[in-house]
Amino acid sequence: MLGVVYGDIGTSPLYAFRTALLHFSADGVERWEVLGVLSLILWSLILVVTVKYVLLVTRADNRGEGGILSLMALAQRSLRDPRRRWFVTVLGMAGACLFFGDGVITPAISVLSAVEGLKVISPVFEGSVVPISLGAIIALFVVQYRGTGSVGAVFGPVMTLWFALLGLLGLVEVIREPGVLVALSPTYAITFCAHYQLAAFIALGSVVLAVTGAEALYADMGHFGRRPIVRMWNWFVLPSLALNYLGQGAMMVADPSTLENPFFLLAPPWLRLPLVILATAATIIASQAMITGAFSIGRQCVQLGFLPRLIVHHTSETAEGQIYMPQINAALLAGVVVLVLAFKTSDSLAAAYGLAVTGTFICTTLLAMVAFRRLYGWSLPLVLGVFSPLFVMDLCFFVSNVLKVPEGGWIPLLLGTGLFLLMSTWQRGRELLFARFRQDSLPLKSFLARLPQSRTIRVPGIAVFMTGQPDYVPGALLHNLKHNKVLHERVIFVTVTNEDVPQVRRRYEMSELAPNIHRVRLRYGFQESPNIPRDLEAVAGLDFDPMQVSYFLGRETLVQAVVPKMSHWRQWLFGLLSRNAVSATEFFRIPSDRVVELGVRVAI
Template sequence: MSLPLLLGVLGVVYGDIGTSPLYAFRAALLHFSADGVERWEILGILSLIFWALVLTVTVKYVTFILRADNKGEGGILALMALAQRTTNTERSRRIVMLLGITGACLFFGDGTITPAISVLSAMEGLKVASPVFEPLIIPGSILILVALFLVQYRGTGSMGAVFGPVMAVWFGTLGLLGLIEIVQEPEVLAAVSPHHAIRFCLHYRLAAFIAFGSVVLAVTGAEALYADMGHFGRRPIRLAWTFYVLPALALNYMGQGALILGDAAALENPFFLLAPEFLRLPLVVLATAATIIASQSMISGAFSIGRQCIQLGFLPRLTVRHTSETEEGQIYLPQINFALLAGVLILVLSFHTSDNLAAAYGIAVTGTFVCTSSLAILVFRRKFGWPAFAVAAVFVPLLLIDSAFFFSNVLKIPEGGYVPLVLGAGLFILMHTWKRGRELLFSRFRQDSLPLKSFLARLPQSRTIRVPGIAVFMTGQADYVPNALLHNLKHNKVLHERVLFVTVLNEDVPQVGPERRREVSELAPGIHRVILHYGFQESPNIPRELAELRADGVPFEPMQASYFLGRETVVAAVAPKMSQWRQWLFTFMSRNAVPATEFFRIPSDRVVELGVRVAI
């Protein structure tokens, strides 16, 4: 196991969960601070946080969920694809799809809140260093966030070189600061015993349940362990967590508890007060760097999830720019980037402090946890063949814990928990409308189009004039004649000497190997069908793949090719199958989708577009 690989894991995978000590313990303890906090309350909250780290991260994700890889890739949509392969009915496939979309939508909500709460909590250290800096917290946070989003177009390659070492220093600092305080109050280590958590819950009952909504802040970012598995593999992620990240986090939380045991006034900001006064300003700088890295990880994750949603048909085509010549995964989606920036700035200006934002944070995280556990039950039972009792023994308790965290956050909806729900609901409506609209569109195409077999059978008798050149017709329905071809025949009354029907199929695997990329078949003299297969983490490049057709015995000269595309104009049918507002929304997304020429990287000077009206 190489050191650079482990440093990469620290920099990319653990940025979000690594910045949770800035706010998680304080947010949980504040629920019980009105009349002061007692020793057993501090130990109870610490015990809840410690066992949340053990059960949710170590047991659920590190031990079990990381086993559910989709050809080496992880994440909620990869898990959804695995679960869909085990379903036998259309209804069950739809339920699995809805769970996957819900998890993805909540992930975007998480990606909006993480930069806001992380950078705010780091900048609030300025107030601890000196009250004179307090007016700079909001402007400084906005400046950092705007700068972070504006440099996204440059890619993460140059920034990634320093992510790992910075996070290694960060986790080392977390552990050291906590250890120093633990030495002075060693009785705080009693919180490792779960009986303190149980006693706390039995005593406070509903209040303890409400506190779960803040305790879960300690495990935000756990989903990143699974989502980033394809970049590093499960073994480095497990090793880094078990032997470095978990000990550092546990020591820091225990250290914060020890500090408050000795001085209850430290509840004002126990993280920064762990450091000696002369080190607090440098700690603010280090914390700010760590939160920028945590934010960067979430932004990159949002780009990846966005591309997966496009490839799986949940979002319209968006601009996908590759920021690295060697790494396929390093991409930049400007529309998603600026949507996230707008959301982050609104949150900072609306909530002002990390404590206020903590109420908004939990629902996005815990909702994704519930979706992941639900899909995992299906995958481990049906795909991996686990016995029903084993699945129940492992995942039902974990699902109950996730559900308890989720419903405790539901109680915080009036305080800000509505934010990720509104974001998630809006995205869910967009995705479901787009998916449904495309299904209706393809269904209408099949009804109105001419079957390809019938067209080819009539072609020899039609005496159609063949002209020199290569015509490439892009079509989503491989067995039907593209409308662009019928319109070309109707108006120009010619057919090119060589015709290629090209269909792009997006599969529910991360990547498709070169041996499965192309399916080429000759349908008639000079007429070929080409089916290109792409995974949900790949971006299509049609000219590059067609240039490879010479290896399949099909002559293709790029400079002789003309690409014929159909541009659909959606109109309401006599008996519309979508409500008026959803049809308007689908039409709006269709009109604002990135043109096929840009998305498929087709040279714009070789494209002929033919319009067609489609009623749905």
């Protein structure tokens, strides 16, 4: 649990304190400045992580699951107004897009900051930082296809050692300089902000680096449960992080020249090389956790209709959540490599980091306000009284990072905007496509009423027709009748429905429409992957023989309507996504030798 949930926030001491202090280091760093920045970091950990996430947001679970998309589904469940549901959907999509941006930046800045510890050992390593970082990152992404099971076995022990060492190194310095404990008082943070004003506001963009990874506490709640996550944070992770930041502050008070790299200088010279190795392992684990999260969010986006079908490989026979998505893996690897080559140092990349994280914070707070008000029955004054201060704090963090757009903050902004346009285009295109199907298709009741009077030849076997519109005749069936003039003895209409819950409790619903003609609705949660043959075999009373079945699928060719309902560039993008989507055969795990695809032209 330590590696998966706390890997990202656990590696923040590598760069957060130093990056925040660099804003005020032009004329040297004074004691009160160190204490002010330290107080800001400590109270950010308390307010953002402990109060907002641990005490509040983790209570909003979607059947035990957490994360931005789970919270979106939870908030939508209580809304009936289409405009409010649209607003909640936009928040969820925006949070997911920013999460992917975070997933690109986290491996780059984490691994760079760890390998940069070599420069503390000897300046001769300065030219080796980027090549070593790239080697570690590429190796990490290349082995993703093997799954996280074997790697996960070492996550816990490594991260336990990491957090224990964080606390121990910090404790040694705090004992030497106990006066640094006054930074636990928020008055130092307030005094610091009042003195520097705009400069302190800008520095908040670096202070927020100390709480990156807070979203993981909520996102991974379904894997481990709320209680273990809360206990581990309160009794082990938070004390270790606080002690390490206090230790860095104590060392800076005693010797301001240690600003060069206060984290690695906490360790005695003989421990620095092992610490670099351990830090690199910890950052790889943090990156692994983010990559795994990206796979999970990617599958949820597909199931919720925000992305086209993508390849999903299950890497474990027992753990449903252990998946590998090669397309997302390749995209993340390309983005991380570009960032490392472009920025070269963790300090340069820090400006790009905060915007994605703080944007996700804002989306989470707004969705939590809706969920607690509508679903949990909190009064409006209580919701505003509890969440408004947290929202203002998130907004301050976000705006302070917006000021860094020219320095690199444009990267997550560009990634998030591009992904949002992609998701919204796909969602809108699918809506128009289904509307066109309903307009052009024949109602199923009318077809079944005419069937006994028709002279259609029935042939042996079972025909399964996949359809997203259960009340209309699938286009594949009409085309089969038109060209082949036959219908199988047994016909099954299968509709797949994606629910706004992580896992469904009741998988199927079957009804007999006519003799030997059945309709089956298969339900899947947004954390589940469909397997049509397996689940049809499990339908009671269907008498489904896999060796006698043929699957009929429609393959749409999109053409422009006379009066298009999407702009030309969106039509082009939707067509590109449709052509490159994983085939229904592979996505639904249908045997390819039992599939018949019939093409149809659709104008939108």
